[in-house]
Amino acid sequence: MSYTVFLVEDEQNLSEALKAYMEREGWTVQLFHDGDKANEAVEETPHLWVLDIMLPGTDGYQILKNIREKQGDIPVIFISARDQDLDRVLGLEMGSDDYISKPFLPQELIIRAKKLLTRTYGQESEESKKIELNDYTIDAEARTVTDNHQPEQPVDLTTKEMDLILLLTEQVGKALSREDIIEEVWGENYFGSERAVDDVVRRVRKKMPRIHLETLYGFGYRILSS
Structure with missing residues (x-):
């Protein structure tokens, strides 16, 4: 909740x-x-x-x-x-x-x-597990994001975009390095460039323009509540 x-x-x-x-x-x-x-x-x-x-x-x-x-x-x-x-x-x-x-x-x-x-x-219900953040409703269970300004149309996110959003919103305010994000979203066996993280972040920002997804230059990213 x-x-x-x-x-x-x-x-x-x-x-x-x-x-x-x-x-x-x-x-x-x-x-x-x-x-x-x-x-x-x-x-x-x-x-x-x-x-x-x-x-x-x-x-x-x-x-x-x-x-x-x-x-x-x-x-x-x-x-x-x-x-x-x-x-x-x-x-x-x-x-x-x-x-x-x-x-x-x-x-x-x-x-x-x-x-x-x-x-x-009382104990959290399934409904209360939804996160309200920056005018979006993020449902980890259903893996959906809804723009509260257009609730009838879910935000169309790819698997990696959704994984990134869930990772960052589980730890609002915490800075995560690109290495941390790669390990959590792509897995320990990923051998590609860390620029993959930047690409996913760019797409998320385009699809969710009101999300406060902050770049920490030379380190990584974090989501802020306001």
Whole structure:
């Protein structure tokens, strides 16, 4: 399912890393780097808040209080540099659903978030496995791509073009080298030129003009969510 996550974290490097990991899961992530901006968004309804306690402006406790008053049962994960029992207990008593202390590995947060999202919204259905990205619906099971502006007509992709799209959309935001793409799409025994990747990318861009397929010169490609 394409969940929407509001991530409130004032450490730039950490917030960008967490955003990248979440986007690889196919989630849409909105970043807030100060508490006041996040507090203005409590009327909105993401699927999950990931909320630092110590923030410039409004602190995480007040934001959590406002979320609970405005939106009730939206799940919230608290994160904090302060590994103290009092913080943990206070956060849970105020209504956070989970608490994680810095430093932590981004994948640990992803695992906890997945469990919380599944508990809140249920197991993914076949329909929810579809990826909505850049005005396209990508169905990995059916191996189809639909332009949401022309839903009655699927995008006509070759096998290699579809393989490339599925590979990159499974890891949104992650840069993949040409070598990685060759190995995954063409197989380990491929002995042709890496320019085959560039050719497929060029065709995909022509057929899917709104896809944000970024070239990393001298390295490879990645797909961005926005």
